[in-house]
Amino acid sequence: MRITMVGTGYVGLVSGACLADFGHHVICVDNDASKIEALRRGHIPIYEPGLQDLVGANVAQRRLTFTTALSEAVRGSDAVFIAVGTPSRRGDGHADLSYVYAAARDIAAVLDGYTVVITKSTVPVGTGDEVERIISATRPDADVAVVSNPEFLREGSAIHDFKHPDRIVVGTADERARKVMAEIYRPLSLNQPPMLYTARCTAELIKYAANAFLATKISFINEIADLCERVGADVQEVARGIGMDNRIGNKFLHAGPGYGGSCFPKDVRALIKTAQDHEVPLRILEAVTAVNEVRKRAMARKVAALFAGSLRGRTVAVLGLSFKPNTDDMREAPAVALITALQDMGACVRAYDPAAMEQAKAILTDVAYCADAYVCADGADAVVIATEWEQFRALDLGRLKDLMACPVVVDLRNIYRPEELAQHGFAYTRIGSPPPTQAVPSEAALGRTIQRAPRSLVVSEP
Numbered sequence: 001m002r003i004t005m006v007g008t009g010y011v012g013l014v015s016g017a018c019l020a021d022f023g024h025h026v027i028c029v030d031n032d033a034s035k036i037e038a039l040r041r042g043h044i045p046i047y048e049p050g051l052q053d054l055v056g057a058n059v060a061q062r063r064l065t066f067t068t069a070l071s072e073a074v075r076g077s078d079a080v081f082i083a084v085g086t087p088s089r090r091g092d093g094h095a096d097l098s099y100v101y102a103a104a105r106d107i108a109a110v111l112d113g114y115t116v117v118i119t120k121s122t123v124p125v126g127t128g129d130e131v132e133r134i135i136s137a138t139r140p141d142a143d144v145a146v147v148s149n150p151e152f153l154r155e156g157s158a159i160h161d162f163k164h165p166d167r168i169v170v171g172t173a174d175e176r177a178r179k180v181m182a183e184i185y186r187p188l189s190l191n192q193p194p195m196l197y198t199a200r201c202t203a204e205l206i207k208y209a210a211n212a213f214l215a216t217k218i219s220f221i222n223e224i225a226d227l228c229e230r231v232g233a234d235v236q237e238v239a240r241g242i243g244m245d246n247r248i249g250n251k252f253l254h255a256g257p258g259y260g261g262s263c264f265p266k267d268v269r270a271l272i273k274t275a276q277d278h279e280v281p282l283r284i285l286e287a288v289t290a291v292n293e294v295r296k297r298a299m300a301r302k303v304a305a306l307f308a309g310s311l312r313g314r315t316v317a318v319l320g321l322s323f324k325p326n327t328d329d330m331r332e333a334p335a336v337a338l339i340t341a342l343q344d345m346g347a348c349v350r351a352y353d354p355a356a357m358e359q360a361k362a363i364l365t366d367v368a369y370c371a372d373a374y375v376c377a378d379g380a381d382a383v384v385i386a387t388e389w390e391q392f393r394a395l396d397l398g399r400l401k402d403l404m405a406c407p408v409v410v411d412l413r414n415i416y417r418p419e420e421l422a423q424h425g426f427a428y429t430r431i432g433s434p435p436p437t438q439a440v441p442s443e444a445a446l447g448r449t450i451q452r453a454p455r456s457l458v459v460s461e462p
């Protein structure tokens, strides 16, 4: 089958490469000429495990090509996917559909023979109707079916997710289109993923409802974590205890600094807006998003609490910048609000991330970017673990302590055990368990003279 992928970003590139790997002939189109040029040179513009090899292998087998020329690609394609961005619209939080509609117009102009146009971008209910209207207004003669096929892959495990989906949702009432979609995903039939055929508007809503539900789980456990800190309970044990209940499940119950990334924040906002337009306010989701918004900055106050509320003149080493491990995606990463808040409180921030520093430099300018975790911690008053990259899970704690001006670790991902850090003499605090009992040692006790205003070095009470 010949397939065009319009939009060669995270979703378009991964989906295009995987579909080529299934044996289809895929042309990935993007209007960013530098991106296409880089891909042709073999450079992958995003960090995603396994993607370089997958793209390389399929390019070598001539099943995967890249172009800026939409018309060349669409002519003769059986299926055309739209995988362009749908960011939050500035000002009101609705999904910005201008890229989707522009792509629909461009595709319509060059359609040739029966073609299935598939929206893979996350789009609000009714977008498929508008895409259909745009295509028939541009090309009344076009023989086309517009299908919704939302994507559920996760950054960091995108290839695995695309090839082993929990389900494939297909929204269409067109029998021919259904056959084309079945053919596209037929190579997955060995794994027998459930194909859910449904109405187009239902498929569109399934994607938003799924992301909104996951975001709700995160905000829920984050609020429970705050309560745990007050009452002396441990949120990880609470999460285990409720996650063992099959009706609840143990996924997305990790308390942390709030959800970020390219999808959850914008999708929850967009769903709230869609619902408001239909006069069905989604109060739970309004709370979910409000809880998340305030949480990221609140993490800086957690750091300050260890220094009697003041970070002026302190150096804070932030480990991890991307919104989650195994990606360089900085979109709405909690580390951005955290670092800005730390700086607002007067701290100097040093940072290290295994993959996202180039992306971060464009957003966070007043930060000292370091070569590794130890360089980052050198001379710091506190280390804050903001993203749970594997390489931060087994830091050499003795070395870390020797390097730091003050042995303080704030673990926003709960990857260490308090006893372990206490044994090494760290003052350690995490999410959703009682605050540390170990006082932050004074500089005098550490035998260091630091030219700063005197500070009170006691762990503050909750």
Ligand SMILES: NC(=O)c1ccc[n+]([C@@H]2O[C@H](COP(=O)([O-])OP(=O)(O)OC[C@H]3O[C@@H](n4cnc5c(N)ncnc54)[C@H](O)[C@@H]3O)[C@@H](O)[C@H]2O)c1
Pocket (backbone or CB within 6 Å): 006, 007, 008, 009, 010, 011, 012, 029, 030, 031, 032, 035, 083, 084, 085, 086, 099, 102, 103, 106, 120, 121, 122, 123, 151, 152, 153, 154, 155, 262, 263
């Ligand atoms: N990133 C994820 O993890 C993820 C997961 C599931 C769904 N989604 C959804 O998929 C969609 C794409 O997300 P993404 O993260 O891949 O976005 P992205 O910003 O990484 O990529 C979008 C690409 O589309 C290109 N583009 C825009 N208009 C174009 C046009 N008219 N013609 C050709 N190319 C055009 C851009 O240059 C860019 O390269 C969004 O709706 C998103 O919500 C994303």
